[in-house]
Amino acid sequence: MIEPVLRTEALTRHFGGLTAVNAVSIEVRMGEVHAVIGPNGAGKSTLTNLLSGDLPPSSGRVLLRGEDITGLPAHSISQRGVGRSYQKTNIFLPFSVFENCRLAAQSRLPTCMRFLRPAGNYAEVNRAAEAALSAAGLQSRAGVQAMALSHGEQRQLEIAMTLATRPSVLLLDEPLAGMGAEESASMVALLRQLREGHAILLIEHDMDAVFSLADTLTVMVNGNVLESGTPEQIRASPAVQEAYLGSEEVLHE
Amino acid sequence: MNATRNDAYTGIAVLATVVLALALVPLLAEKFYVQFFAKILIMGIFAMSLDLLLGYTGLVSFGHAAFYGTAGYALALVTPQYQAASFWTSFPLAIAASGLMALLIGFFVVRMHGIYFIMVTLAFAQMLFFLFYDTKIGGGNDGIYIDVRPVAKIGDWQPFNLDNFAHVYYLVLVLFVAVYLLLRVVLASPFGRVLAGIKANEHRMKSLGYATFRYKLVCFVLAGATAGVAGYLAAVQFGVVNPEMMGWHLSGAVMMMVILGGMGTLRGPILGAAVWMLLELWFQDLTKHWHLLMGGFIVLTSLLLPNGLLGLIAGLRRRAGGRHD
Amino acid sequence: MDFNTFLIQLLNGVQYGLLLFLVSSGLTLVFGIMGIINVAHGSFYMIGAYLAWSLAGVTGSFWTALPLAIVMSVLIGLLLEWLVVRWLYNRDLLYQVLCTYGLILVFEEVRSVLWGDDVRSLPVPELLNRSIPLTDTLSYPVYRLGISVVCLAVALGLYFVIQKTRLGMTIRAGASNRDMVQSLGINIQLVYRVVFAAGITLAAFAGMIAAPVSAVAPGMGNHVLIICFVVVVIGGLGSVKGALIASLLIGLVDTFGKVLHLEVGGLKLLPELSSMTVYVLMAVILLWRPEGLFGKKL
Numbered sequence A: 001m002i003e004p005v006l007r008t009e010a011l012t013r014h015f016g017g018l019t020a021v022n023a024v025s026i027e028v029r030m031g032e033v034h035a036v037i038g039p040n041g042a043g044k045s046t047l048t049n050l051l052s053g054d055l056p057p058s059s060g061r062v063l064l065r066g067e068d069i070t071g072l073p074a075h076s077i078s079q080r081g082v083g084r085s086y087q088k089t090n091i092f093l094p095f096s097v098f099e100n101c102r103l104a105a106q107s108r109l110p111t112c113m114r115f116l117r118p119a120g121n122y123a124e125v126n127r128a129a130e131a132a133l134s135a136a137g138l139q140s141r142a143g144v145q146a147m148a149l150s151h152g153e154q155r156q157l158e159i160a161m162t163l164a165t166r167p168s169v170l171l172l173d174e175p176l177a178g179m180g181a182e183e184s185a186s187m188v189a190l191l192r193q194l195r196e197g198h199a200i201l202l203i204e205h206d207m208d209a210v211f212s213l214a215d216t217l218t219v220m221v222n223g224n225v226l227e228s229g230t231p232e233q234i235r236a237s238p239a240v241q242e243a244y245l246g247s248e249e250v251l252h253e
Numbered sequence B: 001m002n003a004t005r006n007d008a009y010t011g012i013a014v015l016a017t018v019v020l021a022l023a024l025v026p027l028l029a030e031k032f033y034v035q036f037f038a039k040i041l042i043m044g045i046f047a048m049s050l051d052l053l054l055g056y057t058g059l060v061s062f063g064h065a066a067f068y069g070t071a072g073y074a075l076a077l078v079t080p081q082y083q084a085a086s087f088w089t090s091f092p093l094a095i096a097a098s099g100l101m102a103l104l105i106g107f108f109v110v111r112m113h114g115i116y117f118i119m120v121t122l123a124f125a126q127m128l129f130f131l132f133y134d135t136k137i138g139g140g141n142d143g144i145y146i147d148v149r150p151v152a153k154i155g156d157w158q159p160f161n162l163d164n165f166a167h168v169y170y171l172v173l174v175l176f177v178a179v180y181l182l183l184r185v186v187l188a189s190p191f192g193r194v195l196a197g198i199k200a201n202e203h204r205m206k207s208l209g210y211a212t213f214r215y216k217l218v219c220f221v222l223a224g225a226t227a228g229v230a231g232y233l234a235a236v237q238f239g240v241v242n243p244e245m246m247g248w249h250l251s252g253a254v255m256m257m258v259i260l261g262g263m264g265t266l267r268g269p270i271l272g273a274a275v276w277m278l279l280e281l282w283f284q285d286l287t288k289h290w291h292l293l294m295g296g297f298i299v300l301t302s303l304l305l306p307n308g309l310l311g312l313i314a315g316l317r318r319r320a321g322g323r324h325d
Numbered sequence C: 001m002d003f004n005t006f007l008i009q010l011l012n013g014v015q016y017g018l019l020l021f022l023v024s025s026g027l028t029l030v031f032g033i034m035g036i037i038n039v040a041h042g043s044f045y046m047i048g049a050y051l052a053w054s055l056a057g058v059t060g061s062f063w064t065a066l067p068l069a070i071v072m073s074v075l076i077g078l079l080l081e082w083l084v085v086r087w088l089y090n091r092d093l094l095y096q097v098l099c100t101y102g103l104i105l106v107f108e109e110v111r112s113v114l115w116g117d118d119v120r121s122l123p124v125p126e127l128l129n130r131s132i133p134l135t136d137t138l139s140y141p142v143y144r145l146g147i148s149v150v151c152l153a154v155a156l157g158l159y160f161v162i163q164k165t166r167l168g169m170t171i172r173a174g175a176s177n178r179d180m181v182q183s184l185g186i187n188i189q190l191v192y193r194v195v196f197a198a199g200i201t202l203a204a205f206a207g208m209i210a211a212p213v214s215a216v217a218p219g220m221g222n223h224v225l226i227i228c229f230v231v232v233v234i235g236g237l238g239s240v241k242g243a244l245i246a247s248l249l250i251g252l253v254d255t256f257g258k259v260l261h262l263e264v265g266g267l268k269l270l271p272e273l274s275s276m277t278v279y280v281l282m283a284v285i286l287l288w289r290p291e292g293l294f295g296k297k298l
Helices: A044-052 A074-079 A095-104 A123-136 A151-164 A183-193 A207-213 A229-237 A237-243 B002-028 B031-055 B065-078 B085-107 B114-134 B165-188 B190-207 B212-238 B248-261 B267-287 B290-304 B308-321 C003-034 C040-058 C062-083 C095-117 C144-165 C167-177 C178-183 C186-209 C220-235 C242-261 C274-288
Strands: A005-014 A018-024 A034-036 A059-064 A080-086 A168-173 A199-203 A216-221 A224-231 C131-133 C140-141 C263-264 C267-269
Touching: A005 A044, A018 A044, A018 A224, A034 A044, A044 A074, A044 A080, A044 A168, A044 A199, A059 B165, A059 C220, A074 A080, A074 B190, A074 C144, A080 A151, A080 A207, A095 A123, A095 B190, A095 C178, A095 C274, A123 A151, A151 A168, A151 A183, A151 A237, A151 B031, A183 A199, A183 A207, A183 B248, A207 A229, A216 A237, A216 C167, A224 A229, A229 A237, B002 B031, B031 B165, B031 B190, B031 B212, B031 B267, B065 B085, B065 B114, B065 B212, B065 B248, B085 B114, B085 B212, B085 B267, B085 C274, B114 B190, B114 B248, B114 C220, B114 C274, B165 B190, B190 B212, B212 B248, B248 B267, B248 C095, B267 B290, B267 B308, B290 C095, C003 C140, C003 C144, C003 C186, C003 C242, C040 C062, C040 C095, C040 C186, C040 C220, C062 C178, C062 C186, C095 C220, C131 C144, C144 C167, C144 C186, C167 C178, C167 C186, C178 C186, C178 C220, C220 C242, C220 C274, C242 C274
Parallel strands: A034 A199, A034 A216, A080 A168, A168 A199
Antiparallel strands: A005 A018, A005 A059, A216 A224, C131 C140, C263 C267
16 A cells, blocks of 8 residues: 555644534545545635645644645645645736746746846746646647636646646646536546646546546545545445435536 | 847837936036936935835835935944045945845834735834934934045045035936846846736745745845935935934835836836926925925825826827737 | 822823724724725824814814814815725725825825914813822822723724614624625715714814823824824734724833833933834734734734
8 A cells, every 4th residue: 555645634624613624634645636525615625725734724734745744834835745726716817828837837946036047047947837838738828918818728727837836746626617518628638647646636526527537535524524435435325425426516517 | 039129129228328318417417407316316216126015026115215214324324423434335334234124124024914014114114213313323303414425435546526416426327227227137037026926926926835925025125225225325415314214204205106107117116206306396396385286196196097107108008009919 | 110100100101092092993993994094094183183272272162172173073084085085995005005195295284284383282171170189199180081081982982883783783784795785775985984084083083182181283193193003013903902902002101111211231221212112012012923912813
């Protein structure tokens, strides 16, 4: 059994009286897509925020390759090879598509406290940006201002930026949100390609995509892990059916 | 690619023309105007330094005069009574002093945001103001006279004489161009791009792995040190420093210059500084109560010209020439 | 310091703190409800004081001048909101700061034109111009006690109106969802206008009642404004409790700083650097808690 790259121990987060995430222990392994599903308000986004460092946990631990990264700020976690994409598109609207990725890739320089050389002169940075754009299928839109992109293209850019930081762990929060059928298919194909060489935690509502991609599934309800296992196990589980799958959940938008 | 190269050439051509024109001023104009132009250039440096914070990084500092004043006082305090300080030591010292002050204050304020940041920068600048206003350190509210201007001797050679108003003007002009070019280079560097990213979406920058606090602090220090250049030159020009150099009216004025010209452009604040100084001169001529006119102007500009004069010009151009994109 | 001096300074400090609290309340009321930062808020403190002084001179009575001045402040506030402030909603903070900063200059000059640049004084009204004994050797001016009482009363009244009345509910609703309130048929524009007028009148009122015990001077408004900022920073943005505690702390620190003698290593710190005490306090608190005493964690 391969050691998990990312692991949590009883991770918990309270907001005043509300417990958004309750003692969640999950594992993500290299070369694996671990999907987290559940109804709205189940705590999936909060969980992602806890893993990426956007939110500190109330209790519990997060371990990355055995190192305790609990409570570290987002930038430290990112520098340790964890990339995060957001459910609500979180890009640099005034910049061009290329510049969005370039700035993302630039973060991997040993230091950005460089004041004299033009930013565009760093070949490795440019290459990483171009590679990320190609992977996400946006290379033809490189010069366009991010604000002018369609919603689906902005979602693609969201992923491209995350990829440009060359992470080994990917935390993807509803990458397919708001995408049409064709765009979704490309994104799913991309995610399938990314499986090798990455450990992916995927939050999604699109059940077709989830079941076609996931190696492991965790179902969350009201901040708790209801059940965790292979897609077949989850599909067959009566508890899950009752709580989530059997109901009127949105499959596609 | 050709378009950007053409833009670059145009940019250099414009810059060279402007510098050349400015260089002719002492040869063509009388003392009052030479000194007035020098004043404009000094304010231009000051405004550019604030644009770094305000326009490029999105840090609205309402206490930027603190660093301008620190450099001025640094010169005044190292100048022995009735003697001249050395330019070559006092100038770097003054810049270092402003930079250090910016580091100290920045350490407190840079972790704050929005309205909080505005308030706390103002408060720290006020603290500094009172330090010099109420104590003997800086001669109290009368300030300190710099009886003898700094001397720029290297051995026996004196490249320029700061008692000569034309020399002062050229020193200001050289430093003005140097600051402009340096800031342009820095803004195009990886560091400069990080600042732009912070302004556009600081949250995303953090999640991309940038320790944004550090970059903001360095920016704050850089802006402070650059403001120090202006403050030092002002002290040389006027021969006196007083607590008003750290006062919030000056902080407000320089903020106004940046917005008036068009923030985030570096050229805009220079234009803003020029227009502001000219307006001040004109209003002062019109009435004793010129603050009324100034205040009214500020109110109207902030309401009607959010992108400043450069934004206005760009807008007019677009309408006149039809859309070129 | 003997006990009597201590007691006097304590009461003075509390009184000053409560005045600050009143002014700060106006500032945070406008910012909290309308999202507008009005740096000319301090100018109204000055306007209130000058109004009280000149109206008292005209009518011969402080007690006639006070309500007149209050009414005038409200009118000025309503007019200002209609003329200038309503263009600032949803604008970036920067433009609000600049615009209201321009207003400061305007108000300063108007004051200069109307009332000149000299420092004025307003005598304590006859009715309250006495002292009450606190201990057998010490008595304290009734008027000053009155200021503290009035400030507390106004603050409590404000709390009551905002939290417990329908008007207050409307105001609070307007703060969180302007459009919703509008679609319910409530004239949100009018609500905002009233809130703004109320906010600046709080500052003006503070200036009026403070006038007899402090100088009516040109720079008073700006100084108060900056101290209000320090109150908000120390107390924590959005916390009324924080603002109250911060105001009292500042009032006490500032007052005692002016009378204590402190020398460290040959350096005379107090009372020479008394004007800096408030800012040093702020710096110390920020070192310990960057979000202020009761602010949300950053």
